[in-house]
Amino acid sequence: MTGKPQDKTEPAAPPAISNEPRATLGAQIVIDALEQEGTEVAFGFPGGAIIDVFDMLNRSEKIRFVLVRHEQGAMHMAEGYARSTGKVGVVLVTSGPGATNTVTGLADAYMDSIPLVVISGQVATPLIGNDAFQEADVVGITRPVTKHNYLVKNVRELPQILRNAFHIARTGRPGPVVVDIPKDIQKATLEHGVYPDEPLLPGYHVRTSAPIEKVKQAWDLIKRSKRPLIYAGGGVINADAADELFQFATRANIPVTTTLMGLGAFPETHPLSLLMLGMHGTVYANKAVQTCDVLIAIGSRFDDRVTGKISEFAPNAKIIHADIDPSSISKNVEVDVDLVGDAKNILRDLNKLADRCDTDEWVELITQWKNQYPLRYNHCGDEEIKPQYLIEQVCRLAPDDAIIASEVGQHQMWTAQYYTFTRPRCWLTSGGLGTMGYGFPAAIGAQVAHPGRLVIDIAGDGSIQMNIQEMATAVYNNLPVKVVIVNNGWLGMVRQWQDLFYQKNYSATELVRPRPAKDPSSYGSWEGQDYRPNFAELARAYGAWGKRVTKRSELEPALKEAFSNDQLCLIDVWVTREENVYPMVPAGASLNQMLEGMA
Amino acid sequence: MATNANNGNQEFIRHIFFVLVENRSGVLARVAGLFSARGYNIESLSVAETENPQVSRMTIVVPGDRNIMSQVRKQLSKLVDTLEVHDFSVEDRDIVDREMILVKVSADDGTKRTQILQIANVYRAKIVNLSEQSMIVEATGNQGKIHALLQCLEPYGILEVARSGRVAMARGISEKT
Ligand SMILES: Cc1cc2nc3c(=O)[nH]c(=O)nc-3n(C[C@H](O)[C@H](O)[C@H](O)COP(=O)(O)OP(=O)(O)OC[C@H]3O[C@@H](n4cnc5c(N)ncnc54)[C@H](O)[C@@H]3O)c2cc1C
Ligand SMILES: Cc1ncc(C[n+]2csc(CCOP(=O)(O)OP(=O)(O)O)c2C)c(N)n1
Ligand SMILES: [Mg+2]
Numbered sequence: 001m002t003g004k005p006q007d008k009t010e011p012a013a014p015p016a017i018s019n020e021p022r023a024t025l026g027a028q029i030v031i032d033a034l035e036q037e038g039t040e041v042a043f044g045f046p047g048g049a050i051i052d053v054f055d056m057l058n059r060s061e062k063i064r065f066v067l068v069r070h071e072q073g074a075m076h077m078a079e080g081y082a083r084s085t086g087k088v089g090v091v092l093v094t095s096g097p098g099a100t101n102t103v104t105g106l107a108d109a110y111m112d113s114i115p116l117v118v119i120s121g122q123v124a125t126p127l128i129g130n131d132a133f134q135e136a137d138v139v140g141i142t143r144p145v146t147k148h149n150y151l152v153k154n155v156r157e158l159p160q161i162l163r164n165a166f167h168i169a170r171t172g173r174p175g176p177v178v179v180d181i182p183k184d185i186q187k188a189t190l191e192h193g194v195y196p197d198e199p200l201l202p203g204y205h206v207r208t209s210a211p212i213e214k215v216k217q218a219w220d221l222i223k224r225s226k227r228p229l230i231y232a233g234g235g236v237i238n239a240d241a242a243d244e245l246f247q248f249a250t251r252a253n254i255p256v257t258t259t260l261m262g263l264g265a266f267p268e269t270h271p272l273s274l275l276m277l278g279m280h281g282t283v284y285a286n287k288a289v290q291t292c293d294v295l296i297a298i299g300s301r302f303d304d305r306v307t308g309k310i311s312e313f314a315p316n317a318k319i320i321h322a323d324i325d326p327s328s329i330s331k332n333v334e335v336d337v338d339l340v341g342d343a344k345n346i347l348r349d350l351n352k353l354a355d356r357c358d359t360d361e362w363v364e365l366i367t368q369w370k371n372q373y374p375l376r377y378n379h380c381g382d383e384e385i386k387p388q389y390l391i392e393q394v395c396r397l398a399p400d401d402a403i404i405a406s407e408v409g410q411h412q413m414w415t416a417q418y419y420t421f422t423r424p425r426c427w428l429t430s431g432g433l434g435t436m437g438y439g440f441p442a443a444i445g446a447q448v449a450h451p452g453r454l455v456i457d458i459a460g461d462g463s464i465q466m467n468i469q470e471m472a473t474a475v476y477n478n479l480p481v482k483v484v485i486v487n488n489g490w491l492g493m494v495r496q497w498q499d500l501f502y503q504k505n506y507s508a509t510e511l512v513r514p515r516p517a518k519d520p521s522s523y524g525s526w527e528g529q530d531y532r533p534n535f536a537e538l539a540r541a542y543g544a545w546g547k548r549v550t551k552r553s554e555l556e557p558a559l560k561e562a563f564s565n566d567q568l569c570l571i572d573v574w575v576t577r578e579e580n581v582y583p584m585v586p587a588g589a590s591l592n593q594m595l596e597g598m599a
Numbered sequence: 600m601a602t603n604a605n606n607g608n609q610e611f612i613r614h615i616f617f618v619l620v621e622n623r624s625g626v627l628a629r630v631a632g633l634f635s636a637r638g639y640n641i642e643s644l645s646v647a648e649t650e651n652p653q654v655s656r657m658t659i660v661v662p663g664d665r666n667i668m669s670q671v672r673k674q675l676s677k678l679v680d681t682l683e684v685h686d687f688s689v690e691d692r693d694i695v696d697r698e699m700i701l702v703k704v705s706a707d708d709g710t711k712r713t714q715i716l717q718i719a720n721v722y723r724a725k726i727v728n729l730s731e732q733s734m735i736v737e738a739t740g741n742q743g744k745i746h747a748l749l750q751c752l753e754p755y756g757i758l759e760v761a762r763s764g765r766v767a768m769a770r771g772i773s774e775k776t
Contacts, residue, residue: 139625140628143625143629143632144636151625153624168679202682203680203682325677326676327670327673327676330669331670
């Protein structure tokens with residue numbers, strides 16, 4: 001399966017603005033800046049207030065533009081593009097509704113440390129503040145969900161602001177930056193514009209390496225410990241430090257558990273891997289956290305889905321925390337040794353000191369737990385498809401370098417648990433904000449960057465409907481993403497909470513035709529149901545390949561066909577409806593209190 | 600031992616933050632937004648340009664516990680527009696802190712006026728406006744002095760008060776640490 005190969009190689013000659021100063025339009029400065037920053041693709045949607053930039057955009061030979069069907073789609077595409085490549089994702093939108101439609105994506109990227117530059121058109125400077133047509137206070141609205149934002153007030157500032165925006169987005173803890181450009185500034189001319197080589201940010205400092213004494217102190221603590229544990233997060237992916245982490249863990253013989261955002265930072269096939277920790281983590285990862293004597297957090301931020309009840313988290317452990325963001329240190333949990341810097345550099349420094357620790361007994365104990373408490377589920381009936389089984393089959397049939405995206409809900413957790421992640425930047429998910437509708441556009445964005453690779457969105461039947469309009473984008477741009485819907489006919493994750501904590505009062509969570517509330521016996525079944533929309537037919541209506549699978553025997557052939565053809569494909573898999581995700585630590589409970597569910 | 604960073608050290612304290620920021624539009628909103636988004640309180644805040652017109656100085660008095668102070672410090676430093684952050688306990692003797700106050704006091708007869716004038720003299724305050732019904736007293740000082748002055752004026756009937764918020768500065772050559 002391949003998409004149309006795109007010959008977008010590294011940008012060659014620098015554009016005019018950098019070398020020979022000349023009069024340039026604001027709109028042209030934007031395009032030149034994108035080229036200068038190495039932007040190969042931008043996602044977005046036009047409108048009156050950004051039309052000047054689009055007027056220049058399609059004259060650029062270096063920038064591919066992907067026209068979406070909803071600005072939220074553009075945001076998640078840029079996120080998928082950025083996460084799968086490590087580059088900055090770029091989005092262009094118009095003022096007012098165009099810009100407000102980016103807010104969810106900004107909040108998502110801000111939480112999950114995704115580098116984005118979003119350029120929005122704004123009404124002309126003299127109209128600002130007058131409730132002009134399609135005016136919104138974009139810097140005001142986006143301030144709390146961006147790493148930084150700018151309203152450009154003079155065309156003279158534009159080149160430096162754009163240079164700063166890219167720098168801020170990609171360095172330190174990465175994040176989204178908005179540059180709001182009024183229409184008159186896009187039309188204004190700048191004499192002698194030069195694209196600056198350097199950002200001008202006197203107040204912005206990134207600490208790249210931790211002081212060496214601190215690294216020594218951390219290593220001494222680890223070396224003296226009996227039960228060390230590495231808790232690796234998304235920061236290891238951001239830092240491209242998976243190799244260094246592997247070296248460190250294997251050299252020192254320390255087990256590794258990863259967060260949802262850190263999946264792929266350490267190969268899950270390795271005996272030292274404990275898979276994911278936290279609310280839906282493995283029993284053995286959480287037991288290891290509760291038993292370890294030194295917890296080494298690397299690029300992870302002690303999220304409450306990880307720690308459970310904080311006062312009972314890792315009760316026996318000294319805590320070492322490596323993070324590039326000083327405000328992340330001791331935010332939720334008091335830290336004993338703080339290592340502020342880039343995870344790659346910190347791990348390199350640690351590797352210079354590391355040798356094998358005395359951990360054989362500890363690793364042995366953990367291995368016993370692994371055998372005692374594996375992830376497990378039961379099959380029932382010959383043809384029923386358990387969601388966990390579905391994920392295992394996708395994993396078995398997909399190549400090692402496949403990129404997996406997910407939406408948000410039970411299917412996301414089952415993917416985290418049952419898909420075996422072995423490489424960084426192959427897992428795209430919305431962890432911090434938990435944005436339904438993230439996965440499909442994120443997969444499209446990743447496919448743009450990796451035309452030759454298999455990109456799969458593992459979707460829920462609820463979430464997929466939040467950005468399903470992007471099928472048109474994928475079809476017209478020849479982006480052969482594979483959407484596998486784990487269809488349970490529910491907003492399953494919410495239903496699970498209602499099941500466990502609200503006496504099965506399934507209020508507003510059933511997505512198929514509502515049944516009389518008196519008849520709860522029919523809840524778990526597909527009997528007599530006909531899902532609307534018919535996803536397979538909808539896919540066909542968009543010009544994609546679509547198939548509904550309701551029997552286990554049909555599953556493998558359908559997946560194989562979809563994975564080998566070169567079209568956008570959608571497989572709607574009807575799974576056992578009332579399945580819950582286990583293990584589970586109820587929100588706010590201690591990690592010791594895992595619900596193991598059925599065995 | 601993992602301790603909740605939000606539970607230990609709950610002793611109530613008060614810090615004065617001096618923050619030097621780039622003098623750009625939106626910076627004040629960014630700082631104020633940081634406090635509201637994270638649920639920290641601001642007791643007083645004052646902002647103005649410094650000797651360098653590109654730089655503004657904010658003085659922010661923050662009540663809370665030790666962990667809140669540490670998060671406020673980190674979060675303020677993290678803002679892209681922030682150049683420097685320093686903070687001191689309000690009790691710290693290494694800082695000088697002052698507030699300016701305007702008080703409109705009811706003064707409708709000669710005796711009252713004379714008395715108010717005397718009080719003003721004691722506190723080295725000035726009368727900056729006089730009308731048939733009232734006087735405006737202007738004073739500058741630390742919190743103790745301002746508080747005492749207000750108490751003395753209280754019996755005459757305070758009609759209006761405007762306070763600048765505290766501004767503060769470290770003693771010695773430079774506050775840079
Ligand atoms: C339904 C649902 C259930 C969930 N259940 C779980 C669960 O069971 N387990 C779980 O783990 N999560 C779960 N999550 C996700 C959770 O909400 C958080 O998103 C996740 O735990 C955060 O991952 P992280 O700690 O790796 O931090 P990230 O959000 O990835 O943050 C990265 C951290 O690394 C730092 N960093 C960034 N770049 C660098 C660098 N170059 N060098 C060093 N440090 C860097 C950042 O400052 C930050 O502190 C769930 C989410 C949803 C939606
Ligand atoms: C935009 C948005 N709205 C609401 C939620 C709350 N929510 C979390 S999971 C979930 C259910 C998702 O249903 P589905 O996509 O079918 O996945 P399932 O849990 O059934 O696998 C909901 C409604 C959310 N995460 N995002
Ligand atoms: Mg569902």
